Amino acid sequence: MNPVPELAPQLKQLRLSGILDSLEARNRQAIDGKLAYTEFLAMLVSDEVARREQKKFSLRLRRAQFRTNKTLEQFDFERLPKLNRALVNDLAxxxxxxxxxxxxIVGPCGTGKSHLAQALGHCAVRQGVDVVFTTSAALTQGLNAARATGMYDRRLASLARVPLLIIDDFGLKPLRPPADEDLHDLVAERYEQAATIVTSNLDFTEWDQAFPANRLLASATLDRLRHNAYCMVLDGQSYRAPKLSPVAVKPRQPVAAAAKNGHA
Structure with missing residues (x-):
């Protein structure tokens, strides 16, 4: 008697329907290997745990909203010989x-700041941590849009609770009111409560330039960001440097043709 038809709805009721995906193969393996019932059960439970972990990982990856699937294994450390690789591995x-x-993380355009930030975020996702990746502009625009619909406090609280928030391209555009105040409020809420990764094209000494309307607000925000921070400078050639096309070589004129045209 085949128990699977009766077993299937029971497993679904217990929210264990994923076991059905490997049940037939594991049953055959148990018969061929003459496994004990407990060994057979252990394999099924292990399969279910692995499926659930993969499902959680995929969900976290979607929620993170990374631009691309950049990982640390893909990062080209050889292009940045001055980068503290030991620190990167420790952060991972x-x-x-x-x-x-x-x-x-600071450095010129194209040196891999976004890649490195997303790679660290990917490491965090693997470790079961919820991550949100956004640009500075998108972050402040989203908060301002939430204000317009009366959802500002809820949106701010949601961002403040994220275990890892990655803010890309800080300082690329000046922060005008109320964007400067919104960023300050978010940084203040997250201060010593959750980890934040920030990338910027500006040198650390230039970060106050991102707050042209309120230098006092800049000081308060940056003081919290810099406290106990791990700092990295990426100094190297841009990954986005254009590839030069080979110089076209003009073909030499055959000697016979040259003589015919009256050239020695």
Whole structure:
């Protein structure tokens, strides 16, 4: 008697329907290997746990909203010989997440700041941490839009609770009111409560320029961002440097043709 037809609805009721995906193969394996009932059950439970973990990972990855699937394994460290690779590897372990410490990454355009930030975010997702990736402009625009619909407090609270928030391209555009105040409020809410990664084309000494309307607000915001922060400077050639086309070589005229045209 085949128990699967009766078993299927029961597994669905218990929210264990994923077991059906490997049940037949595991049953055959148990028969061929003469496994004990407990060993057979252990394999099924292990399969279900692995499926659930993969489902959680995929969900976190979608929620993170990374621009691209950049990982640390794909990062070209050879282009940045001055980069502290030991620090990058230490950050990849996620210790800064437990410390709730900021990570600040600066460097010229195209040196891999966004890649590195997203790669660290990907490491966090693998470790079961919820991540949100956004640009500075999109972040402040989203908060302002939430204000217009009366959802500002809820949106701010949601962003403040994210275990890892990655803010890309800070300082690319000046922060005008109320964007400067919104960013300050978010940084203040997250201060020593959750980890934040920030990337910028500006040198650390130039970050106050992102707040042209209120230098006092700049000081208060940056003071919190810099406190106990891990800082990295990416100094190297741009990944986006254009590829030069080969110089066209003019073909030499055959000697016979040259003589015919009256050239020696």
């Amino acid at each position: 372990t996620g210790r800064y997440l437990q410390e709730k410490a900021p990570v600040l």
